[in-house]
Amino acid sequence: MLRFWNHRAATGLLTENPEIDKESAHLRKALKNEVKKKFAGSLAIRMVDSGSCNACEAECNALSNPYYDLERLGIYFVASPRHADVMLLSGLMTFNMTPHVLDAYKQIPEPKWVITLGDCPVMEAPFEKTFALNAPAKEHLPVAHHIPGCPPEPLAIIKGLLAFLKKID
Amino acid sequence: MRLIARYAKENETHFEIVTVYDVGLEKEKIPKDAPVLHSIAVKHPAAVWFERKIHDDFGIRIEGAFDNRPLVHQERFPSGLYPMQKAFDKTQIEEDPYKPYAYEAIGGDGVFQVSVGPIHAGIIEPGHFHFSQAGEDMLHQEVRHFYKYRAVEKMLEGKTLWEAKAVIERISGNESIAYQTVWRDILLEASGTELPVSLRKTHALLLEMERLAHHFTDLGFIPNDAGFGAALAYGSRLSEDVRRQLKALSGHRFGFGAISLEGVSMDREAMSEWIEEITSRLDFFESWINDIPSLWDRFDTTGILSQQNALAYDTVGIVARASGVAVDRRATPFYEAHGFAVQTGERGDVSARFKLRLAEAKHTLEMMHNLLDEKSEKVEAGSVKDGEYHSFAESSIGELFMAIDIKEGVIERFFVRDPSFMNWQALHLMMPGNIIADFPLINKSCDLSYAGNDL
Incomplete structure (x- = not known):
């Protein structure tokens, strides 16, 4: 560890502030305000993958990287649906996952919202309907908002969450 | 002899x-009425999932198997339905x-038993893990x-290669x-097209970019x-x-x-500078992480997979x-x-897998x-000829195998074996002797795909 601190002292500051462009700075501010207004400063999201290719999940994970760092705006991805306000649903609602998705939704306390993420849950991805798929998700759950993309990029997810927050009372 | 895949297809x-x-590959014909297949799982334990899948897909009974449970068909799947049979044409099941x-x-x-999943406590794909525990x-x-x-x-099935892409x-x-690389190789072979060397290099570069993105994610998550x-x-x-650089290159x-x-146009000099920049950041990461003893205490001797296993x-x-075990599909003259x-x-523990990712990322940057x-x-691909084609690539997880039969210009049978399909079956071997709190660490050190496995 000593070697590390010596190295750090010798090389100077390495965690430089990554360039934040004006648009995303503006978005961040708006998002923080909306979360404060509508969810008392803390919006808890339970992300559920109902049969995606994992790219939507990777982009949601990217929201926590130092470029976006969504948590400091009061948006948390939580481990249990019982801690959640919102279910963020990706994937094609496979036959095998459907009962588990519905179960997770039941566990979320009221008031609750479902946001669909990516082209899969609305059946707009290139996947064709097969017997193994139950998408579109809106036939099974009350969907409040949709964030399109394949996968939606982190900035698109941030914009989508902002649009959702502006939509609800 | 290493087993790569085992799958069935239905002919007339x-x-x-x-x-x-x-x-090489072996083919075996079995009759359509009361079909029975002899298990090879005694010799190749990883054949078990292939054979259980063959049963679920085609209704072929597996003889001499020590595991006859359904694999793909879960608790609520209608019994007696075998969706890969040509006669199956349902688009909805109850x-x-x-x-x-x-x-x-x-x-x-x-x-006691511990059940985890399918929905896990994080932003991860769904799957289920079932533990038998004696305390921790x-x-x-x-x-x-x-x-x-x-x-x-x-x-x-029934799509052209281009429609399937x-x-x-x-x-x-x-x-x-x-996945696109194995698809490309099948397209090239089926259409008798030669890929220009510059394009082959660019495609290989893109594949290495994907490996970097995946390895870096793991170097953080482990x-x-x-x-x-x-x-x-x-x-x-x-x-x-x-990811940002990949977007700049490929959109x-x-x-x-x-x-x-x-073809992809790229600024060779700018790309070279970018590689240098990432290399220097990775070097810093390496010297920093190597110097944290409490981390290596957790990594060393955790989740060992012996060479024999x-x-x-x-x-x-x-x-x-x-x-x-030196298996890598990149071991080609190109x-x-x-x-x-x-x-x-060497050691097959979490630390070996972590260090290997680091070494591979550095090697990839050099390459x-x-x-x-x-x-x-x-290059323009010619028209696709009917036939049976297969190809391999080394994904960020491991060897990827794809086989496509083309009949009358469209896909007659599509099969792909994700590297995860093999490695998931070996995961349980890493558990005995470890505590359940180390399971996420061991699992992440392998970082396998659920989507590629489940198809």
């Missing part, structure tokens, strides 16, 4: 079982009453998957470019699962840098659509190489001419310099 008069080994699945469980005084110690673990089963194999590149997001969150901040930043952060025959279970990719050498580890090519040649 019979079922055909194809078993692919590293030394749920059956719940039929409990008999998990592998160890009994005894004080031994894991006695046994069973992996149960196929929650993401989308029936991709059935979906692609958009789905193939979305089978497993982390391995999209590898320490994070041992409670060292700072590494995740650094690793995820590196990974974001690669997409995951490289969907990146492998095209149109790695061989017995026909594992591939990082998992196999970290246990000293890659070797551009500086590739297989990287291996990328040699793959840079300013020429942007394009």
Whole structure:
């Protein structure tokens, strides 16, 4: 560890502030305000993958990287649906996952919202309907908002969450 | 002899079982009425999932198998339906009453079961893990998957190779470019097209970019699962840098659509500078992480896969190489001419897998310099000829195998074996002797795909 601190002292500051462009700075501010207004400063999201290719999940994970760092705006991805306000649903609602998705939704306390993420849950991805798929998700759950993309990029997810927050009372 | 895949197809008069080994493939015909297949699981334990899948897909009974439980068809799947049979044409099925699945469980005084999943406590894909516990110690673990089963194999039947591409590149997001690469090789072979060297280099470069993005994510997440969150901040930043660069090169952060025959124009000098920049950041990460003893306390001797087990279970990719098994589909004259050498580890524990990812990422960055090519040649694929084709690529997880039969210009049978399909079956071997709190760490050190496995 000593070697590390010596190295750090010798090389100077390495965690430089990554360039934040004006648009995303503006978005961040708006998002923080909306979360404060509508969810008392803390919006808890339970992300559920109902049969995606994992790219939507990777982009949601990217929201926590130092470029976006969504948590400091009061948006948390939580481990249990019982801690959640919102279910963020990706994937094609496979036959095998459907009962588990519905179960997770039941566990979320009221008031609750479902946001669909990516082209899969609305059946707009290139996947064709097969017997193994139950998408579109809106036939099974009350969907409040949709964030399109394949996968939606982190900035698109941030914009989508902002649009959702502006939509609800 | 290493087992690569085992799958069935239905012809007009019979079922055909194809078993692919590293030394070649074997074909076996079985009759359509009361079809029976003899298990090879005694010799190759990893054949178990292939054979259970063959049963679920085609209704072929497996004789001499020690595991006859359904694999793809879960508790509510209608019995007696075999969707890969040509006669099956349903687009909607109804749920059956719940039929409990008999998990592998160890009994005894004080031994208890822990069920985890399919929905996990994080932003991860769904799958189920079933543990037999004696206190904190894991006695046994069973992996149960196929929650993401989308029936991709059935979906692609009757499509042309070009129509199938958009789905193939979305089978497993982390391995999209590898999937496109095996698709490309089948297209080239089926149409008798020669790929210009510059384009081959560019495609290989893109595949290495995908490997970097995936390895960097893991280099952050593995320490994070041992409670060292700072590494995740650094690793995820590196990974974001690669995704942004991949978007600049291919127009997409995951490289969907990146492998095209149109050619990619790139600024060789700018790309070279970018590689240098990432290399220096990775060097810093390495010297920093190597110097944190409490982290290596968690990594060392955790989740060991012995070389013997790695061989017995026909594992591939990082998992196999970290246990000293040198399997890598990049060991070809083309890659070797551009500086590739297989990287291996020895001990087969979490630390071996972590170090191997680090070594491979560094090696990939070196190799990328040699793959840079300013020429942007394009090629046009001729018309596709009927036949049976197969191809391999090394994805960020391991060896990827794809087989496509083309009949009358369209796909008659589509089969793909994700590297994860082999390695998931070996995961349980890493558990005995470890505590359940180390399971996420061990699992992450392998970082396998659920989507690619479940199809």
